[in-house]
Amino acid sequence: MWAAAVVVDAGRIVGQRVVGGCASGPYVPGMLALRLGPQLEDVVRRIAPWPEVLLLDATGGDHPRRAGLAVHLGAALDLPTVGVTHRPLLATGAWPADEAGATSPLTIGTDQVATWLRTRRGTRPLVVHPAWRTDLDVAVRVVEASLAGRRTPEPLRSARQAARRARAGQ
């Protein structure tokens, strides 16, 4: 398993780190932190400059115990976190209008734990999860500020690309 972390400031990559090794457990929905937590914490701790907020492929309160991987990692690192996923884990809610910036609530019972966000017209909306020391409003603003005109936040694209390169050996 490979993990990559990049620090993006004003659209520019100002820090990057890649780390490899064995995943620490199997993939079990609801227990991602057990599988990926240790290596993700390691790769973030090695990065410089230290970020103001972490964007992760993970959920926050959309979790059986309201503690998705983004919550765990934020707590472990004492760093604000925001999650971005393709789909919710448990929460449900109708898609927002097909307009950039449109949002709609994702709820578990009466609690809104995340929001659908249409980052770009004509594409599937992303799920934005407030997590450690962030709320819905901040989470959406962080994601929108990191889009760089694309559907997916630039830090996540860069990190995926770096991890893919490392996995291929280079």
Added chain:
DNA sequence: GCGACAG
């Protein structure tokens, strides 16, 4: 037994 189920 089958589908759902972050990555």
Added chain:
DNA sequence: ATCTTGTCGC
């Protein structure tokens, strides 16, 4: 995540 199928755009 990974894989497969289908669509759209360059």
